Each structure stands twice: as structure tokens, then as C-alpha cells.
Amino acid sequence: MGAGTEFLVQLVDALPDDALRAPSGLPGWTRAHVVAHVARNAEALTRLAEWARTGVETPMYADAEQRAAEIESSSRFPADRLRRELSTTADALDVALSRLDDGDWRATVRSALGREIPAAEVPWMRVREVWLHAVDLASGATVSDLPPEVVDTLLDDVTGVLSGKDGCPRAVLTATDRDRTWPLGPEGATLQVHGPAASLLAWLTGRGDGSALTTLDGDLPTPPRWI
Template sequence: MSRNDTSETLPWMRAGTEHLLAVVDGIPDGDLTAPSALPGWTRAHVVAHVARNAEALVRLATWARTGTEQPMYPSPEARDAEIEETSGRSPEVLRAELAATARELDEALGALTPGQWEATIRNAQGREILATEIPFLRIREVWVHAADLDTGASLADLPAELVDLMLDDVTATLSGRAGCPTLLLAPTDRERVWRIGDPGATPAPVVSGPGESIPAESAPLGEVETQKAPAADLLGWLTGRAPASVLAGTPPELPRWL
């Protein structure tokens, strides 16, 4: 599965949207103002962010379709102010905007021709990407923020293929951050390992799951797999959605994912 293969990412985007909408529909109106799992944000802030994110991605799709540059957000400050303002709207409006903006994004992506999908645009961080990456950007929003609503949804809800794709993305992102430790990550429910940190450095202990860390140089994959550590737990730790206690020993501190 590739983050640029829209034949795979568009269905996962749509499934994630349905998942998120179901989670939000299950929250009583009065509980939308309760704290989310994200510091300083209520559940309403999370819903507001995902709705406004859909509009931002529509701007990228429009850029790809027309060739006229349309940044996701005018500035980080404008983005934050928009989320704050939206979070104060009524539950009925919040729910309606979440669904409507998701539909608008799906329609905007559906309007792209094969050539327009290959257009070069820029994400919110200013990095050049192909328009084919837009569905993956949305995948991260709908699936991860469903867990952030703190109602029982979690990263374990992600399909296995999507967990693997997210691990590919998150490990690559963290490895480019200052202060990222060098680690091998060995999910017990996978036949592969992931790595973060300096690709030229000697790996630190394998991070697998509850129990003791095993030095990378003496840890055959079979031994690592006998420990209990689902890939979703590793993804949760890497993205700041699960505590370090889900892993082996005392893993090092990580830089912020996004």
C-alpha cells in the first residue's frame, strides 16, 4: 500500500470518514464540550479542526485542478483562530459541517483528472507533494482524531494495512526530527520491523512490548515476535496517543510527531 496510490487511499479515507462520523454521532450534545485526549482542546475543537481541515484540503484539490495556487491555510494563526471560532458553534451545526465538508472534499477529489492528480502542490508545512497524497493527509485526520475524541475509539480500530502505512509515514517523519532516538520497532503481530532515527547509527534496543528490551544485535525477529506488542500500540506511542508503558522497559523520549 502506497500513500500515493489513490485506488487504495481513497477507500480508506472514506471508511475513516464514516468511522469518525459514527463516533461523533455517538457523543451526546452536552459532552461535546468535554475535554478531548488532546491537551487544551475539547471534543468540539477536534470536530471543528477536522471540518476545517476538509476545507483546507479542498483548496489543495482546487489548486491541483486549476493550477492556481491555494494554500491550505493563510497562516498558522488563522488556522488556530478558525478552529477556536468553529468550536463554539452549536452541536447541530458542528455535526452538519463535519459531514458537509467531508462530502465536499470527496467531490473535489472525484473531479480530478489523471493528469491533475499528478500536479505538484504544497502541504501545510510547505513541503511539495503530489495531489495524489491528499487522501492520505485526510486519512491521518479522520482515523487519528476519532481516537482523540476520547470516547473509546482507538488506533486499534485502523485496518492492519493502514496501521502499516501509518507506521511507514510516522517513522519517516520522526526520523527527520531533531533529537529522534535510533530504535528498531518490532510489532509482535507483524513479520517486519520499523526503524526510527539516524539510518547510519547502530540501533538502540528493539522496542517491542511489555517485558525487557532486547539488544538489536542479539534479537532475532522470531524472539521479538514472542513478546506482546500490537503494531497499533507502537503507532499509538509514536504519535503520542499511547503511553510508553505499552512498550518494553523505559523507551526514550520522542520528538513531537506533527
């Protein structure tokens, strides 16, 4: 989590101020929207940490409309404020997590989608945010820049979520750069997809077109939306 935050902050700091207003890799969002979202996400996850520690229910967001409004308004902040809040909110999250004891980590909280989770999942939720949104800045970073252990754990996460969605293709994903496979979709896979693990992840999360992948039994399918 800390390494991902540092990677993202370095990318943002390397951008000229006016470049923050350029389009990001996410439709309809500028780079400033991405930075604003990551900062507000740190605050939302800090609320979950406080919920776990105190037992007082403090959801990530009141509702989806509040979340969207906060991102939109924050994206208009001056560049220096955006950069500052990206770091200060991450530091505050670190402090909040450091205050949790063994019992707190087992406390049940809720994700933004309403899923009940143990507080122990909060750091992983942040890992996903900082590393993947570093790619979404569209400033040169790609999924291949993610640490191998992050790529593999994201593949575990993404294939698990997508497999439970309607329209998910049946496939077995085989990484050509390590001894790993991931099942995708209902049991009884009919398609074999091969490629570097980072390319598999980029394709599944909509951060790559699958051009680095090959299939043995047909055309590359289109996976459903992840999150």
C-alpha cells in the first residue's frame, strides 16, 4: 500500500500543473478527477478504520451521489492543493490503520457497494486504488509497472468478482511469465487465454485491449465490467 502511494505521488508530482486538467485513462475524467478520487478514497477508508476501532458506524460515503459530488468538486481544486491532499489523506489513513488492534481488524464494516467485510480488507482496497489509478493517470505507467505480487492478487480478486457476473465467459487464464492459472466464469472452461500476467490483468480490468494475449480455442471474449 505504501509503495503504491509513493508510486502514484511521484507520477502526479512529475506532471505540470496544466497537465492535471488533461484527460485521464478513465472516460469523462481528467487526471485531476483521478487524483481527487484517490484522496477522497483515503478519507472514506479512514472512516472505515474509525468504524472498526470505535464501533460507531461511519460509512465510506452517505450515498453514490455524495461520492460523485465530492470527486467533482475536489477535481477543481488548484494543482498544489490536489497534490497536497493526495499525500495528507494517505498519511491520515496510515495513522488510522496503525491504531487498529487484533480485534479491530476482525470488526465488520461495509464497502461502498454495501458488502460486509472485515476491516482487515481495508488495506487491500487501498492497494487496488493506488496502483490501478496510477495507470489511469495516463502519464506513462502501465499495468506492467505493478509489482508481481500485486498483479497476481489483483487477478485473484478480479477473476473471482467477474466469475459471479452474468455474461462472464468461461476461460482459463494462463500466465506465460509464471506458473499460475486463473479460472474465469462458470466451471467447464471452453477457452484457453495465454499471456503475461500483467496483460491478462490489463485486459480484465479494461486497461488494455488484449493485444498481447493469445487464445487456443477461439476469439478473445469481452469480459463484463469489473467495478
